[in-house]
Amino acid sequence: MTAALRFDPIRLPEKCEQLRKEVRAFLAEEIAAGTFDPHAPNREDNDAPEFSRRVGAKGWLGMTWPKKYGGQERSFLERYVVTEEMRVANAPTRRFFVADRQSGPVLLKYAPEHIKMDILPRICRGEVCFAIGMSEPNSGSDLFAAKTRATKTDGGYLINGTKIWTSSAHIADYMIAIFRTSPPTKENRRHGLTQFLVKMKQPGIQVNPIGQITGQFEFNEVVFTDYFVPDDHVLGEVDGAWKQATSELAYERSGPERFLETYYVLTELVRAVGKNPDTRSAEGIGRLVAQVHTMRRMSVSVAGMLQAGKEPVVEASIVKDIGTVWEQQLPHRVRDLAAFVEETATNRETLEKQLDFAIKTAPKLTIQGGTTEVLRGIIARGLGLR
């Protein structure tokens, strides 16, 4: 067999279910207190710094990390439960999500000890927000075309150039970015990029908000002008960023956030349809539920395999590919079925507002964090086609 894909039927362990109850109770309290509205994913208050601190106080940020850095040394499956419950509740996770999922693990692996001791506990307490500086005006999917320069100077580097589509840069305390430290070589066009930790909110960094079609301003242009980064903020090998971040990518690609971003419209449709759906609505809902259940079983399977020390790289890319395509189509399928909802359904207006927002959100889902085209290239490589 050229491609023996594996999706072991992994179940979340019992201790996860206790944790799930705790997370649900916490979120119910937050909703009752008015922190966020679970029916309004397009909230304006997505910053929610106090909420972020309360999640940290629960021990749910950096929960898989070593205790000496403020972590809980819990399993990735437990983290999975926290992530999916927050996502389904439409909780305002923007401030801490990137740090918890992505930036923290990079620091754990590549940052010097004193930086880890400084920053990781603050991530765990929900105090700091991270952004990721990858794309540039002329390099998106083609990461290795990045041109923003890091020029060696006394004790560090001077950064000049522009990052773009940088989510949360306007509220972020730090960014983990790749900058060019050397030109690419003839043999290896990926050579010459280095990963850096960047402290935001400093002179030499200008953050310009970019409006999105949803009406939100969550991504930005970030302009660096002779911005100084000290030597100890280099993460990993100089010129060797391309060798880093492979196994982290599997976590990043296969989590519940990769198929649940528009899930709320399905819940609302079921509410609108009521107890006795006609055949068309029943079939439509049944198919969507079968699909989301399957996605989740795939995603949990990858999480379990990662926890067990395996490297299901192709499987993780598949989860993101079909998960994001699914969550992109979901609002359109729900719209099809919503056309038959009775005029008298009490949540009709909520459903329509949600659909409006979800349909506007949908195009980005197969672009952010690695486009469908890039993912399929990775899967094709795994199949032995390239």
Add this chain to the structure above:
Amino acid sequence: MAESENIVAETAEKIFADLADAQTINHDKQGAWKAPLWQALTEAGLPLSWVPDDLGGSGASLAEGFSVLNVAGRHAIAVPLAETMLAGWLLTQGKIASPEGEMTVLPASPKDRVTLNADGSLSGRARGVPFAKDAKHFAVLAGGKDGISIALVDAARCRIESSTGLGGDHNDTVTLDKVQPVTTKPAPKGFGQTTLMLMGGVVRSLQIAGALEAMLDISVRYSNERVAFEKKISKFQAVQHNLARLAGENAAALAAATSAADTIVNAKSLDTDAVFLEAAAAKVRCSEAAEKGSGIAHQVHGAIGFTIEHILHRYSLRALAWRDDFGSESYWAVELGKLVADRGADELWPLVASR
């Protein structure tokens, strides 16, 4: 997969590799391969995997049996192995001993019903029964005034209108006109037509997942051999992306089917929302994957894959045919949708997350 499942699956794999090679079968118009294959499967105890020793079977676990079905799907096996396994399982639910030889189950469709008459005979008609013409006995689920019963029926006593199904295997209409069964026993409490359809659906889901794995495998191999426009077609991005999508459909089918099988293996009762969700969802998603996946496999192969000489149709048409058995994807989607609506919007996520 546990050690024992591996051993049983490897036994099956070896038998299929030796005696059911797709190329050989495809060129054997007389079907001379069938008898030796069935004999080898029988000697290995596979057709009665799910029947305990004291009822005449080999007493393998549910999990071991499911792993065999996935392998059988990878080889698109055209003998009634899955059907005999399922029939043995059904008879075992009624504590009825299984006879030797090929069997199948009926009804094979959620809409068909067989009735147990007051005189102990059976009446009814079951359409789309896989391999009925090849079977010596039927395991029958029947409803009567005292509830649900399970019966062993001699196939020779029934009227069989044979036809060939989409996959090229017998797909028959069986009519029982006051047929006296060999044995009849009451079904266990809570066991009904839905239980049989869900179990049959999981069997078919595993076979579809297996067939998709084979389709992915032969499509990848073909794309690495076939040259067009002066390069291997696997080097064209359009072909690569099609195959990546096929891998995605294979993955979804595999995950859904093995998850449903695992749920049945570990279920204390088959009459729960969890079993219903898992089994219904598997049939829906695997059937959708069969459509999308087989379409891509054919597209990658071009005209050669459309010929009777090529083996692709053995997998693609069977995967498509298996969608219809024990309730199609649209049937199960409606049933699952009704269940979800009945439980209400706020119970949907807890149900999904419970798995």
